Amino acid sequence: MKTVQVHPERCVGCMQCMTACAVVHSRAGTLFGALAEVPRPRPRIHVGAGRWNEGFPNRCRHCDPAPCILACLPGAIFRDPAGGTVLIDPDRCINCASCAMACPFGVLRFHPDLFAPAGKTVAVKCDNCLERQQEGLEPACVEACKSGALTFEESDAALRRQTNTVAAALSPVDDSWPPAGIRHAELLRFRRTLTELRRVAGR
Amino acid sequence: MKHLVIGGGIAGIVALETIRRHDSRAAVTVVAAEDHPPYSRPMTSALVAGTASPARMCLRPETFFADLGITAVIGDRVVALDIEPRAVHTAAGRRISFDRLLIAAGAEARLPDVPGADLDGIFPLRTIADAEGIVRVAATASRAVVVGGGLVGCKAALALRHRGLPVTMVITSSWPLSQQLDDAAGMMLRAEMEESGITVLPGRSVAAFRGNGGRVTAAVLDDGRELAAELAVVGKGVVPAADFVSRKHIRTGTGIRVSEYLETSVPGIFAAGDVAETFDLAGGGWRLNAIWPEAAEQGRAAGENMLGRRTAYPGSLARNVIRAGRLDLATAGVTVPPKGETGFTVVDHLDHRRGCRRRLVFHDDRLAGMVLVNRIAEAGRLMQLIRTRRPLTLPPDLLLEISLGDCGWPICI
Numbered sequence: 153m154k155t156v157q158v159h160p161e162r163c164v165g166c167m168q169c170m171t172a173c174a175v176v177h178s179r180a181g182t183l184f185g186a187l188a189e190v191p192r193p194r195p196r197i198h199v200g201a202g203r204w205n206e207g208f209p210n211r212c213r214h215c216d217p218a219p220c221i222l223a224c225l226p227g228a229i230f231r232d233p234a235g236g237t238v239l240i241d242p243d244r245c246i247n248c249a250s251c252a253m254a255c256p257f258g259v260l261r262f263h264p265d266l267f268a269p270a271g272k273t274v275a276v277k278c279d280n281c282l283e284r285q286q287e288g289l290e291p292a293c294v295e296a297c298k299s300g301a302l303t304f305e306e307s308d309a310a311l312r313r314q315t316n317t318v319a320a321a322l323s324p325v326d327d328s329w330p331p332a333g334i335r336h337a338e339l340l341r342f343r344r345t346l347t348e349l350r351r352v353a354g355r
Numbered sequence: 356m357k358h359l360v361i362g363g364g365i366a367g368i369v370a371l372e373t374i375r376r377h378d379s380r381a382a383v384t385v386v387a388a389e390d391h392p393p394y395s396r397p398m399t400s401a402l403v404a405g406t407a408s409p410a411r412m413c414l415r416p417e418t419f420f421a422d423l424g425i426t427a428v429i430g431d432r433v434v435a436l437d438i439e440p441r442a443v444h445t446a447a448g449r450r451i452s453f454d455r456l457l458i459a460a461g462a463e464a465r466l467p468d469v470p471g472a473d474l475d476g477i478f479p480l481r482t483i484a485d486a487e488g489i490v491r492v493a494a495t496a497s498r499a500v501v502v503g504g505g506l507v508g509c510k511a512a513l514a515l516r517h518r519g520l521p522v523t524m525v526i527t528s529s530w531p532l533s534q535q536l537d538d539a540a541g542m543m544l545r546a547e548m549e550e551s552g553i554t555v556l557p558g559r560s561v562a563a564f565r566g567n568g569g570r571v572t573a574a575v576l577d578d579g580r581e582l583a584a585e586l587a588v589v590g591k592g593v594v595p596a597a598d599f600v601s602r603k604h605i606r607t608g609t610g611i612r613v614s615e616y617l618e619t620s621v622p623g624i625f626a627a628g629d630v631a632e633t634f635d636l637a638g639g640g641w642r643l644n645a646i647w648p649e650a651a652e653q654g655r656a657a658g659e660n661m662l663g664r665r666t667a668y669p670g671s672l673a674r675n676v677i678r679a680g681r682l683d684l685a686t687a688g689v690t691v692p693p694k695g696e697t698g699f700t701v702v703d704h705l706d707h708r709r710g711c712r713r714r715l716v717f718h719d720d721r722l723a724g725m726v727l728v729n730r731i732a733e734a735g736r737l738m739q740l741i742r743t744r745r746p747l748t749l750p751p752d753l754l755l756e757i758s759l760g761d762c763g764w765p766i767c768i
C-alpha cells in the first residue's frame with residue numbers, strides 16, 4: 153500500500169502543500185473560489201520552521217496504534233479498515249482537544265470545516281485525500297510538492313531508499329566521523345534522515 | 356486459554372478488542388456491572404448539559420460483545436476473587452473460572468461523609484444513571500450547588516449552567532482545578548467560570564446538607580451559611596472499585612499496583628484503567644492517574660500481555676484539557692514543583708499578542724510539566740517531551756517559542 157512519505161531535508165518551506173491541501177478541502181476546488189468560502193478552507197498539513205528556519209512539513213502519520221484514537225473521549229476517531237488511514241467523524245467530535253494532548257506530532261487543528269455540521273468547531277487533520285485516491289490521484293500535497301519533500305510510495309521502497317541514503321552519508325570520507333570538512337547542513341540532513349528512518353521503522 | 360475481563364469501561368473494551376484482534380478463538384468473558392452498551396464516561400457531563408443524547412454517548416454498538424464472540428455477563432458484579440483455583444464469584448451467584456484475568460473495574464465516585472448526604476437530589480457524576488438523575492431533578496430545581504473544584508466539579512458546574520440553572524460552586528481551594536493549575540491560570544479559570552454566571556465560593560466546604568421530606572433543600576457551609584439548592588452534584592474524587600480484591604493476595608496501594616506489563620503481584624492477573632496504580636512518569640513512584648487516555652492505553656497493553664505478547668507500558672502521566680468559555684487549558688505532569696524539592700526550574704510566559712500563557716516546569720534537563728492557556732493544538736508535542744523524559748537539547752526559553760497551534764501561514768490562522 154502506498155503512503156505519503158515525508159523527507160523534511162528536502163523541504164524548501166514554500167508552503168505549496170498547504171495551499172493545495174486547503175484548496176482540495178474546499179467546496180470550489182480552486183484557489184480563487186476557496187479564498188471566498190465560509191468556513192474558510194484550511195490545510196491539514198502544516199509547514200513549520202525548524203530551529204535554523206528550515207522548513208518542516210508536518211502531517212498526520214496515521215500511527216498504529218494511534219494515540220489519538222485511544223484518547224478520543226466520544227470515540228470519534230477511527231481507522232479506515234481498508235487502507236489504515238486514521239479518520240475523524242466530525243459529527244461525533246465534541247471538540248474536547250483530548251486528541252491534541254495525545255498526538256506527539258501536534259498535527260490537529262480545531263475550526264469549523266466544510267465537512268463538519270455547519271457552525272460546529274471540530275478537530276481536523278489529514279485524511280490522506282482518500283477521495284482523490286479513489287480516483288487514482290495522488291494526495292494533493294504530494295502533487296503540489298516540487299522539491300520531493302513529499303512522496304507517495306510503498307513504505308518498503310521508501311525504507312530501502314532511505315537506507316541507501318544513510319549508507320551513503322556514512323560512507324567514510326575520512327577515517328573519523330563526522331568527516332572533518334562536513335558542512336553543518338549535511339550533518340543536519342543526516343540527522344534528519346536518521347530520525348525519519350527510525351520513524352519509518354517504528355522506533 | 357480462558358480470558359476474563361471485569362468491567363466494560365474503556366480499559367475493558369480496548370483490552371477485549373486487542374485480545375480478539377490477535378486471537379479469534381480464545382474463550383473470552385466479560386462481567387460488566389452497568390446494564391448499558393459501552394459508553395463514554397466523560398460525556399456524562401454532556402448529557403447533563405443537554406448537548407448529547409445517550410445514543411451519542413455509545414462507544415460501540417449494542418451488539419459489540421456478540422460481534423466479537425465474547426461471553427458477556429451484563430448487569431452483574433464480581434464480588435469475590437479466588438486466586439487458587441482461579442475464579443470469580445458474582446452477586447447473582449455465578450462462578451466464572453479463568454486462566455488470565457484483567458481487572459478493569461474503574462473507580463467509583465467518592466461520596467461526602469457529612470450529615471444529610473443521603474438525601475434525594477444529591478448526586479455524584481460518574482455514570483449515565485447519575486447523569487439521568489441529575490437531569491430529572493434539574494428540570495424542576497431552581498438552584499444547584501456543586502461541591503468540589505476538580506475536573507468533574509468544573510464540568511458539572513459548566514453543564515448545569517449551560518442548562519440555565521443558577522449554580523454555586525463550593526471549593527476548598529482558591530481556584531478550580533487546584534491540583535493542576537498554578538495560581539495565574541487558576542484565577543483565569545475562576546474568572547471565566549464566574550463570567551459564565553457560576554458563583555464560585557473559594558476556601559469553603561460543605562459541612563452538611565439540609566432537607567425537607569427526604570429531599571435536599573440546602574447545603575450548609577463550614578462557616579454556618581446556608582445555600583438553598585434543590586440539586587447538589589458532588590465531585591470529591593474517585594476511589595478504585597476494587598473491594599473484591601483481597602489486599603492480602605494482591606498488592607494494592609491507592610489502587611491495584613501493576614508492573615510495566617500491567618500485571619499485578621499475582622502472575623496472570625492484570626489490572627488497567629482507573630482501578631490501577633501505575634508508575635507515574637512525572638513524579639516517579641506509583642500513582643492513580645485516573646484519566647481516559649491512560650485507561651485506554653493500559654487496556655491495550657494489558658490485552659497484549661494477557662496473550663503473552665510482551666508489551667511494556669512505560670507509565671502514566673497526569674494531564675488535563677478543559678475548554679471553559681473562551682478559555683482553553685491544557686496541563687500535564689508537574690505544574691507546581693513540590694515545596695522543598697530542588698532541581699526544578701519554572702518558566703512562565705505571557706504572550707499578550709497571541710492571548711496565551713505558558714508555564715513550563717523543568718526538572719534538571721528534562722521537561723517535567725506544563726500549563727498552557729489557549730493555543731493548545733500542539734500541546735501533544737510538549738506532552739511527548741514530558742512523557743519520554745528525554746534530556747532537552749534546546750534552551751528552556753526556546754521551547755516557549757515553538758509555535759504551538761500557530762504555524763504563521765495566513766490561511767492557517
Ligand SMILES: Cc1cc2nc3c(=O)[nH]c(=O)nc-3n(C[C@H](O)[C@H](O)[C@H](O)COP(=O)(O)OP(=O)(O)OC[C@H]3O[C@@H](n4cnc5c(N)ncnc54)[C@H](O)[C@@H]3O)c2cc1C
Pocket residue numbers: 225250361362363364365366367386387388389396397398399400431432433434459460461462480481482506507510596599627628629630645646647648650676
Ligand atoms: C464527568 C466525567 C468527566 C470526565 N472527563 C474526563 C476528561 O475530560 N478526560 C479524561 O481523560 N478523563 C475524564 N474522565 C475520567 C474517565 O472517564 C475515566 O478515567 C475512564 O472512564 C476510566 O475508564 P475505566 O475503564 O478504567 O473505568 P470505568 O469507566 O469506571 O469502567 C469500569 C466499569 O466496570 C464496572 N465495574 C466496576 N466494578 C465492577 C465489578 N465488581 N464487577 C463488574 N463490573 C464492575 C463499572 O460499572 C464500570 O462500568 C471523566 C470522568 C467523569 C465521570
Ligand code: SF4
Pocket residue numbers: 211212213214215218219220221238254255256257258259260277
Ligand atoms: S493525529 Fe497524531 S496521533 Fe493520531 S494518527 Fe495522526 S499523527 Fe498519529
Ligand code: SF4
Pocket residue numbers: 223224225226227228229240244245246247248249250251252274275
Ligand atoms: S477533539 Fe474531537 S477528535 Fe479530538 S479527542 Fe475530542 S472528540 Fe475526539
